[in-house]
Amino acid sequence: MKKFGIMAAAAAMIATVGSGTLAQAEEGKNGGTLVIGTTQKARHLNPAVQSGIATAVPGTQIFATPLRFDENWQPQPYLAESWSVSDDGKSITLNLRKNAKFHDGKPVTSEDVAFSLQTVKDNHPFKSMFAPVTGVDTPDANTAVINFDKPHPAAFLAMSSALLPIIPKHVYGDGQDAKTHPANSAPVGSGPFKFSEFKPGEYIILEKNPDYFIEGRPYLDKIIIKNYKDPTSLALATDKGEVTMYPFLGTSKDIARLKKSDNVIVTDRGYEAVGPVNWLEFNTKNEYLKNKKVRQAIAYAIDRNFVVNALLGGTSKAATGPIVPGSPFYAANAEKYDLDLDKANALLDEAGFPRGADDMRFKLKVDYIPNGSELQKGVAEYLKPQLKKAGIAVDLRASPDFPTWAKRVSGHDFDMSMDIVFNWGDPVIGVHRTYLCDNIKKGVIWSNTQSYCNEEVDALLLQAGSELDQAKRIALYNQAQEIIVDEAPIAYLNILPYHTAYSKKVGNPPMTIWGAMAPMDEVFLK
Amino acid sequence: MNMVMMVARRLLHAFLLILAVLVLNFFLIHAAPGDPADVIAGEMGGATEEMMADIRKTYGLDKPIYVQLGVYLGRALQGDLGQSFFYNAPVLDLVLGRAGATILLVTTALLFAIFVGTSLGVLASHKPKGIVSGLVTLVSVIGYSAPIFWTGLMLVILFAWVYPIFPISNMFDITKDTGFFGYILDVMHHLVLPSLTLGIVYLAQYARLTRASMLEILSSDYIRTARAKGVAETKVYGHHALRNAVLPVVTIAGLQFGSIISGAVLVETVFSWPGLGTLAFDSILARDYPTVLGILFFSSVLVILANLVTDFVYRLVDPRIRTGG
Numbered sequence: 001m002k003k004f005g006i007m008a009a010a011a012a013m014i015a016t017v018g019s020g021t022l023a024q025a026e027e028g029k030n031g032g033t034l035v036i037g038t039t040q041k042a043r044h045l046n047p048a049v050q051s052g053i054a055t056a057v058p059g060t061q062i063f064a065t066p067l068r069f070d071e072n073w074q075p076q077p078y079l080a081e082s083w084s085v086s087d088d089g090k091s092i093t094l095n096l097r098k099n100a101k102f103h104d105g106k107p108v109t110s111e112d113v114a115f116s117l118q119t120v121k122d123n124h125p126f127k128s129m130f131a132p133v134t135g136v137d138t139p140d141a142n143t144a145v146i147n148f149d150k151p152h153p154a155a156f157l158a159m160s161s162a163l164l165p166i167i168p169k170h171v172y173g174d175g176q177d178a179k180t181h182p183a184n185s186a187p188v189g190s191g192p193f194k195f196s197e198f199k200p201g202e203y204i205i206l207e208k209n210p211d212y213f214i215e216g217r218p219y220l221d222k223i224i225i226k227n228y229k230d231p232t233s234l235a236l237a238t239d240k241g242e243v244t245m246y247p248f249l250g251t252s253k254d255i256a257r258l259k260k261s262d263n264v265i266v267t268d269r270g271y272e273a274v275g276p277v278n279w280l281e282f283n284t285k286n287e288y289l290k291n292k293k294v295r296q297a298i299a300y301a302i303d304r305n306f307v308v309n310a311l312l313g314g315t316s317k318a319a320t321g322p323i324v325p326g327s328p329f330y331a332a333n334a335e336k337y338d339l340d341l342d343k344a345n346a347l348l349d350e351a352g353f354p355r356g357a358d359d360m361r362f363k364l365k366v367d368y369i370p371n372g373s374e375l376q377k378g379v380a381e382y383l384k385p386q387l388k389k390a391g392i393a394v395d396l397r398a399s400p401d402f403p404t405w406a407k408r409v410s411g412h413d414f415d416m417s418m419d420i421v422f423n424w425g426d427p428v429i430g431v432h433r434t435y436l437c438d439n440i441k442k443g444v445i446w447s448n449t450q451s452y453c454n455e456e457v458d459a460l461l462l463q464a465g466s467e468l469d470q471a472k473r474i475a476l477y478n479q480a481q482e483i484i485v486d487e488a489p490i491a492y493l494n495i496l497p498y499h500t501a502y503s504k505k506v507g508n509p510p511m512t513i514w515g516a517m518a519p520m521d522e523v524f525l526k
Numbered sequence: 527m528n529m530v531m532m533v534a535r536r537l538l539h540a541f542l543l544i545l546a547v548l549v550l551n552f553f554l555i556h557a558a559p560g561d562p563a564d565v566i567a568g569e570m571g572g573a574t575e576e577m578m579a580d581i582r583k584t585y586g587l588d589k590p591i592y593v594q595l596g597v598y599l600g601r602a603l604q605g606d607l608g609q610s611f612f613y614n615a616p617v618l619d620l621v622l623g624r625a626g627a628t629i630l631l632v633t634t635a636l637l638f639a640i641f642v643g644t645s646l647g648v649l650a651s652h653k654p655k656g657i658v659s660g661l662v663t664l665v666s667v668i669g670y671s672a673p674i675f676w677t678g679l680m681l682v683i684l685f686a687w688v689y690p691i692f693p694i695s696n697m698f699d700i701t702k703d704t705g706f707f708g709y710i711l712d713v714m715h716h717l718v719l720p721s722l723t724l725g726i727v728y729l730a731q732y733a734r735l736t737r738a739s740m741l742e743i744l745s746s747d748y749i750r751t752a753r754a755k756g757v758a759e760t761k762v763y764g765h766h767a768l769r770n771a772v773l774p775v776v777t778i779a780g781l782q783f784g785s786i787i788s789g790a791v792l793v794e795t796v797f798s799w800p801g802l803g804t805l806a807f808d809s810i811l812a813r814d815y816p817t818v819l820g821i822l823f824f825s826s827v828l829v830i831l832a833n834l835v836t837d838f839v840y841r842l843v844d845p846r847i848r849t850g851g
Contacts, residue, residue: 033701043569043612051571125572180614200613201808202800203700224700229795229804236687237694401811403560406568446572
C-alpha cells in the first residue's frame with residue numbers, strides 16, 4: 001500500500017487498544033465529579049445533526065466516533081481499532097472493536113456506522129464533510145468500508161470529535177426526522193459517559209459508563225455541565241471552585257483575572273483544530289469594495305498589533321489568512337498586511353478615490369455580531385478612527401441580536417462586517433465554504449457571503465481537497481491562500497483567544513487538538 | 527347573583543386581556559428581523575438553503591402570518607401551547623419547569639421589600655429629621671437609582687467572592703446529593719442575594735412611601751385623639767397609623783407585580799437563576815415564538831392573579847372597603 005503522508009500513513013497502524021492521546025498523560029485516579037461551566041446553551045445533545053460548541057462538548061462524551069486525534073494531529077484508534085486506505089484512496093476500511101456497546105447494552109456494529117454517516121450527510125450543515133461518500137459497505141458486523149467518488153483526506157478529521165458521532169440505528173432508524181427526534185434530548189451513545197439528565201439552558205448531567213469499551217476508563221464518576229448566563233459570573237465561579245473547568249474562556253479581562261488566581265491554571269492549548277478566526281469581511285458587490293485595491297488598502301490600514309495587544313490585552317494571536325497558524329496547512333508566506341498607512345492611501349488614490357473637500361474619499365457601513373463585545377463591537381469601533389486616517393468614513397450599524405445581524409449579512413445587505421468563523425480541523429470542512437463560487441448562497445449565514453469568486457482558487461481548493469499526499473496538499477493550499485490573501489475578500493485580524501481555565505485538582509485536562517470537544521475519558525480529579 | 531356577575535365579568539376581562547397580549551406580541555415578535563430558521567442555522571454553525579427551507583416548513587413559517595396566528599390561537603384555546611422551536615420540547619413543560627423559580631424569587635423579593643421597606647419607613651417617620659430618617663432616605667435613593675444589574679454584580683463580588691458567604695449563582699448546588707430538607711436549605715441559601723438585589727429597588731420606594739404616608743397620618747386628628755387617650759406609642763404606630771399608611775404600599779406593590787417580573791429578567795441573568803425571565807430573554811433572541819407567547823400567557827395570568835390578591839389584601843386591611851362604607 002502506498003504511503004500517503006503523515007495522516008494516511010498512520011491509517012495503516014494497528015495501534016494498541018487503549019493508548020492515550022496525551023504525550024504527558026498522568027496515571028489517573030477513579031472517582032469525582034467534574035463541573036464544566038459554559039455560557040453556551042445546547043438545544044439538544046446530538047452532534048450528528050448540527051455543529052456548535054454547545055452540543056459538541058456533551059455530545060463527544062456521550063457518543064464515540066471511529067477515530068480520535070491527539071495533540072499532534074495524529075489519528076488514534078477509538079471505535080475503530082484499526083483502519084486502512086485503498087491504493088486509489090477511494091475507500092477507507094474501518095475495523096471496529098468487538099467489545100463496544102451502546103449505553104442500552106446493544107453492540108455497536110458496522111450498520112450503525114453506515115447509518116450514522118448517512119444521517120450526518122443528510123442533516124449536518126457541513127455538507128463538504130462527507131459529500132464524496134457514495135456508500136458504506138458492511139461485509140460483517142465489525143467491518144465498515146466507506147466508499148468515495150474521489151480521494152477525500154478530510155474524512156479522517158471528519159471521523160473524530162463531534163463530526164461523526166456513531167448513533168444507534170435501533171433508536172434513530174424508526175422513521176422520525178433525526179433533527180427533531182426525541183432521543184436528541186435523551187441520547188443513547190457508546191461514549192465514556194452516559195446521559196442522565198438535561199434541563200435546557202440550565203445543566204446537563206452525564207454519568208460514568210461502566211461498560212465503556214476502554215478498560216479502566218473513564219476515571220470520573222460524573223460530568224456536570226452548568227449553564228451560566230454571564231461570563232463574569234462564570235469566571236468568578238471558576239475562581240471560587242464552584243466550577244472545575246471553564247473551556248472556551250474568551251474575554252481578555254476574565255482570562256487575565258483567572259491567570260492571577262491561585263486555584264486555577266489557564267491554558268490556550270486545545271483549540272488548534274477549532275481554528276476560530278475573527279475577521280472583517282467585505283461585500284465584493286459594493287461599489288467601492290468590488291475594487292481589490294480598496295480592500296487591500298483597508299487591510300493595510302488596520303493595525304493588527306493594536307487589536308491583538310491593546311484591544312485584546314495580548315490574550316490573542318494574530319490571524320493572517322483563511323487558515324490558522326496552528327494548522328499544518330497554514331501558509332506562512334502569504335502577504336501579512338502589516339500596518340502601512342502610506343500604502344493604504346496610495347492604493348486608494350490608484351483605485352480612483354481621491355480625498356474630497358471634507359478629506360474623506362467615501363463612506364462605508366460596518367456591522368458586527370452583537371454580544372461579541374471586545375472581539376466584534378470593540379474592533380468595529382476602533383475601525384472608525386483608524387480608517388479615517390486612510391480617508392474612509394465608517395459608520396457602525398448595531399444589530400440588536402444575532403438573527404438581525406445574520407439576516408443582514410446572509411442577505412448581502414452589508415458593506416463590511418466583523419465576523420467569527422471556525423476552521424473545524426480540515427480546510428475542506430470549515431474553510432472552503434467561505435471562498436467557493438458555488439457557495440454564494442443568499443439567505444444562508446456563513447456561506448460565501450462576500451460573493452467572492454475566483455475560478456483558479458476554486459480549482460486549487462477542490463484539488464487540495466482530494467489530494468492524499470500531505471506535502472502536495474500543503475503546497476496546493478499554500479497557493480490558494482496566497483491568492484485569496486492577495487485578493488483580500490477578508491481582512492484577517494486575530495484568532496479568538498480561547499483558553500481553558502481548570503482547577504489545579506484536574507489531572508490530564510483535555511488538550512488534544514479538539515480540546516473539550518473530545519472524550520474526557522483520561523481526565524481525573526487529584 | 528351579584529357575586530356571580532362580578533366573577534363572570536372579571537373572567538371575561540381576563541380572557542380578553544390575555545387574548546390581546548398574545549395577538550399583539552405575536553405580531554411584534556414576527557416584526558423583528560430574522561426568524562427561527564436564521565437562529566437555528568446560526569446555532570448549528572451554518573446551514574444550506576434546503577435545510578433552512580425545511581426548517582421553515584417544519585414550523586409552519588412558510589404560511590401567511592394570519593394563518594400562523596389562527597393556528598396558534600386555535601391550539602392555545604385547547605390548552606396546547608405548542609413546541610419550542612429552539613429546544614424541541616413542549617412549551618408548557620418548559621414554562622412550568624421555570625415558573626416556580628421565578629415565582630419564588632419575585633414573591634420573596636416583594637415580601638422582603640414590603641416588610642423591610644415599611645419597617646424602615648416607620649422607623650424613619652419616628653424622628654423625621656433624625657439620623658435614622660436620613661440614612662433611610664440615603665439608602666432609598668441609592669437603592670432606587672442603582673441599576674439592578676450593577677447591584678447584583680456588586681453583591682456577588684462582595685458576598686460571594688471577596689467574603690464567600692453566599693453562592694455565586696444558580697438556584698441550588700447540583701453537585702450536592704442532599705435530601706429534601708437539605709435541598710430546601712440550599713435553595714434558601716441561593717435565594718438570598720438574588721432576592722436582595724431584586725427587592726432593593728422596591729424596598730427603597732416602599733420605605734419612602736411609608737415614611738411620607740406615616741408622617742401625614744401621624745399629624746391627623748384621630749392619632750392626636752388616641753395619644754390624648756393614653757394609647758401606648760407602639761399601638762399608635764402599629765395599630766392605628768400603620769394600617770392606613772400601608773394602603774398605598776399595598777396598591778403600588780400589586781401594580782408593580784408586572785414590572786418586578788421584568789426586573790427579574792436582569793437578576794436571573796446575573797445569578798443564572800433558572801426562571802422565566804431568562805427563558806423569555808433567550809426565546810426572544812432565538813425568535814422562539816411559541817415559547818415567548820407561552821411565557822407571556824403565563825405572566826399575564828400571574829399579573830391578573832396578583833391584582834386579585836391585591837384587591838383581597840386591600841379589603842382585609844381597610845374595613846371601609848369590606849363593608850362598602
